[in-house]
Amino acid sequence: MAVMHLTKDNFDSITSAGLVLVDFWATWCGPCRMQAPILEELDEKLGSKVKVCKLDVDDVPSVAERFGVSSIPTLIAFRDGEVLNKRVGVTGLIELEAMLG
Amino acid sequence: MPEKFDALIIGGGPAGISAALTLRHRNKSVALISNPPDTTNLWKAKDVGNYPGIDGAGPAIESAMLKQLADSGTETIDGRALSVVPLGKSFGVAVGGDFYEGRTVIMTVGITRESAYPGENEFLGRGVSYCATCDGMLYKGRTVAVVGSGKEVENDVKFLASIGCEVLRFDGFGKAEIRGGDKADTLIYNGEEYKVDCVFILKDTISVTKLVPGLEYKDGGVVVDKQMATNIPGVFAAGDCTGRPYQIAKSVGEGNLAALSASEYLEELN
Numbered sequence: 001m002a003v004m005h006l007t008k009d010n011f012d013s014i015t016s017a018g019l020v021l022v023d024f025w026a027t028w029c030g031p032c033r034m035q036a037p038i039l040e041e042l043d044e045k046l047g048s049k050v051k052v053c054k055l056d057v058d059d060v061p062s063v064a065e066r067f068g069v070s071s072i073p074t075l076i077a078f079r080d081g082e083v084l085n086k087r088v089g090v091t092g093l094i095e096l097e098a099m100l101g
Numbered sequence: 102m103p104e105k106f107d108a109l110i111i112g113g114g115p116a117g118i119s120a121a122l123t124l125r126h127r128n129k130s131v132a133l134i135s136n137p138p139d140t141t142n143l144w145k146a147k148d149v150g151n152y153p154g155i156d157g158a159g160p161a162i163e164s165a166m167l168k169q170l171a172d173s174g175t176e177t178i179d180g181r182a183l184s185v186v187p188l189g190k191s192f193g194v195a196v197g198g199d200f201y202e203g204r205t206v207i208m209t210v211g212i213t214r215e216s217a218y219p220g221e222n223e224f225l226g227r228g229v230s231y232c233a234t235c236d237g238m239l240y241k242g243r244t245v246a247v248v249g250s251g252k253e254v255e256n257d258v259k260f261l262a263s264i265g266c267e268v269l270r271f272d273g274f275g276k277a278e279i280r281g282g283d284k285a286d287t288l289i290y291n292g293e294e295y296k297v298d299c300v301f302i303l304k305d306t307i308s309v310t311k312l313v314p315g316l317e318y319k320d321g322g323v324v325v326d327k328q329m330a331t332n333i334p335g336v337f338a339a340g341d342c343t344g345r346p347y348q349i350a351k352s353v354g355e356g357n358l359a360a361l362s363a364s365e366y367l368e369e370l371n
Contacts, residue, residue, distance in 0.1 A: 029235050030198035034186055041189060057239070070284055070299070071226040071236050088226030090195065092187040095314075 003043050006055045011063050016081040019100055020051040024067075024074040026058055031090045032073045042096050050100055075099065106132045108363050109194050109203030111182045111312075114141045115349045116340025117209035118166045119356030120363075121175040127364040132176040132203065134196050138163050140251060140305050142211060142341070143349065152349045162349065181253060181305065182210075183232050185313045185336075190370070192335065198234060204370065205363040208313065208323060208331070208338040209356060212347065213306045215318065220279030221302065228285025231311075233257035233301050240299045241265055246288045249273045249303035257303055269295055273304060309342055320344065329359035330366075337363050 006014060006022065014020060023039055025032040036054075043052040057064040057072065067076060067083070075091050077084040077099045085099040108124050110117045113135025124131045138144060138160075146159030155162045170177070180196040185206055192206045221229055230236040233247070234257065242265035247258055250272045261268050271277070275291040279300055288295045310318050317324040317332040322344025329337045339355035341347045 026238065028198070028238055030200060031184055031195040031232075031235060034184075034188070034193040034195050034200045037188060037193075038186070068227065068283060070228055070239055071230055072239065074226070090184050090186045090193075092314075093189065094187070 002047075003039050004051060004053045006053050006060070006063075008060045008063065011055065011060065012081075014051060014053060015078045018051060018080065019049060019084075020053060020078040021096065021100060022076050022078065023052075023054045024057050024064055024069045024072065024076070025054055026056060026072050029072045034090050035073050035075075038091070038093055038096065041093055045093075046097070046100070077101075104130075104202075105191060106130045106176070106201065106203040107367055108132075108205045108207055108360075109134065109192065109201055110207045110209055111135075111185075111194065112209035112211055112306075112340070112342070113138065113167075113170075113177070114143055114163070114209060114211055114340060114352065115166060116211075116342075116352035116356035116359075117207070118170050119353040120207050120209060120339060120360040121170055122173055123357050123360035124364060125173045125175055127360070129364060129367060130176075131174075132178055132201055133170070134178045134180060134182050134194060134201070136181055136253065136305055137179065138167060140253075142347070149349065181307070182312060183235070183307065187333075204335065204367055206313075206336045207356075207359050207363060208309060208316075208336065208342055209340045209352070209359075210306050210309055210312070211341045213309045213342065214304055215308050215310060217308070218277040218279060218302070220281070220285065224279050224281060224285035224300075227283070228281055228298065229279060229300050229302065231302055231307050233261055233303065236299070236301075237261050237264060237266070243267070243298040244269065244296065245299045245301060246271060246290075246295060246297040247301045247303055248277060248288075248290075249301075249305075251305060253305070254303045257301065261301075269297060273302075327358075328362040329355055330362055335366060
């Protein structure tokens with residue numbers, strides 16, 4: 001599996017089932033670029049169990065607002081559509097795994 | 102992807118410079134990330150007197166050290182480190198809009214503000230931010246507060262103004278408190294209330310425990326062993342950030358030890 005980019009159209013359907021991790025990021029955010037390789041690593045390690053996704057807040061500001069994203073990057077873990085965990089700031093691999101339970 | 106350095110040093114005072122010189126001596130690739138030299142505490146020292154070899158005021162000592170640094174082959178990066186994140190076998194350090202990768206990190210950030218304003222920790226990420234260029238765009242056109250002073254802060258204020266923000270300025274030397282509901286919406290500064298959508302706390306150095314999550318800190322200093330190793334493998338600390346006494350000779354000595362430890366650590370990695 002590869003890291004998936006979410007859009008307004010597929011956000012709800014992708015996050016509604018199973019374990020999903022979404023990285024709310026933006027092109028103008030420096031620290032977000034540090035998050036990207038960590039997500040790739042997570043995807044390599046747990047890609048079969050977790051859907052690793054990214055959402056550009058400039059593309060879909062409505063979704064970012066819906067989840068109260070006020071700092072970038074923000075990572076939200078969903079299980080079957082419900083928010084499981086939320087973390088603000090660049091998050092390392094071990095903490096990401098902990099977020100996913 | 103940026104080039105991977107053997108060591109990333111955060112902080113360009115005597116400890117950082119000493120560490121850089123020693124690492125270069127051991128033929129390691131080094132990048133030193135720092136705010137301008139006039140933001141160091143050393144710059145304010147009028148007459149040091151007890152630093153062997155260089156007799157003079159703080160700026161003279163720092164300048165002499167910087168000259169040696171310039172000739173050492175160390176890559177110098179101007180800016181404030183925002184976060185340090187483990188990347189498997191190395192570390193990523195975000196500086197402004199860029200990030201750098203290093204196999205080891207040496208923290209030589211000096212004395213940092215570890216205590217937070219009331220409400221600061223509660224609202225961090227929800228209306229409280231340490232980085233205007235990171236989060237500013239989310240508050241385009243809104244009213245924001247900037248707490249802090251200095252040249253770097255002026256650049257951030259300009260940026261925020263350029264994206265339509267109404268910027269309320271506070272020098273950071275007064276009493277502050279942050280309040281709100283789901284998100285921060287009020288800054289109380291020296292008793293006056295201000296309604297804002299975000300409070301940017303832009304002090305020179307980010308608290309060392311926020312910069313490196315999980316770093317052990319106790320009694321006013323980062324906890325290190327005799328080899329200047331912290332509780333995180335690959336992360337070392339030296340100088341004022343490990344606690345008192347705040348003396349140049351101590352900083353320089355610790356910088357040297359941290360560099361030697363990092364060097365050994367790197368040799369064992371291979």
